[in-house]
Amino acid sequence: MSQYRSPIVLMYHGTPDSQPDSHYSIRADLFAKHLGYLKQAGWKTALFKDLRNVENLPEKSVVLTFDDGYDDNYLGAFLPLLEHEMKATWFIATDCISGHAHWLGKPSMQTRMLNSERLLEMHTAGMEIASHTCSHPDLSILSLNQQQAELSKAKSVLEDLLSTQVTSLAYPFGRFNADSVTAAEKTGYNLACTTRPGWFGSENNPYMIRRIAIFSGDSASTLARKLTFADNDVSWKKMARYYAGRAWDKLSRSSWN
């Protein structure tokens, strides 16, 4: 049996070619190292929507997701993925297509969003383009009706653009409540993800799928540990505690049995 449990879903944001302004974005050259590691370690990429039929996925499947739809993903992630024959899912806030990520403050190169032509090109190349609402609100403070409006409009904007069904959703800021799950279901989504860390298999609600966050400083070996432990914090300090705990468990089991 493999030491890995899978599938596992990773969350990326921007992939700029210079130092990221955000803790959640990663430099394109470091992202390229992540892809090299995944390939060399035998991980297979799947789309988020493939999680509906998880039994069909190969062992060691990883789902790469990109939130928001940053323009720097085109050069920094989409083209390198194509080159490696890998795939990924993008969650797009539809009001921001060709615009800026307004929630990040002052517009800059790194807040620029993908335009429709690029989204269509990415979809045609086999990437999944999915929903991240229209205006990127904190859904948990909206009424059920407001949430439904955000979810159904974003879905139809993307479906018109791509001429395909859009059934995957990511909650902005990872914030949601019971109404969000109801709204997602009612408006025709069949999978949604949060920012809670953990294995895909540790959550049985298809509208609360867990993801591991990737941060700006994450090296390929940090990524490897994240894939092993399905946790956002894989600092050596925490790892030391984990192994100390395991050694202690072993010790106590052997002395008690």
Ligand SMILES: [Zn+2]
């Ligand atoms: Zn977002």
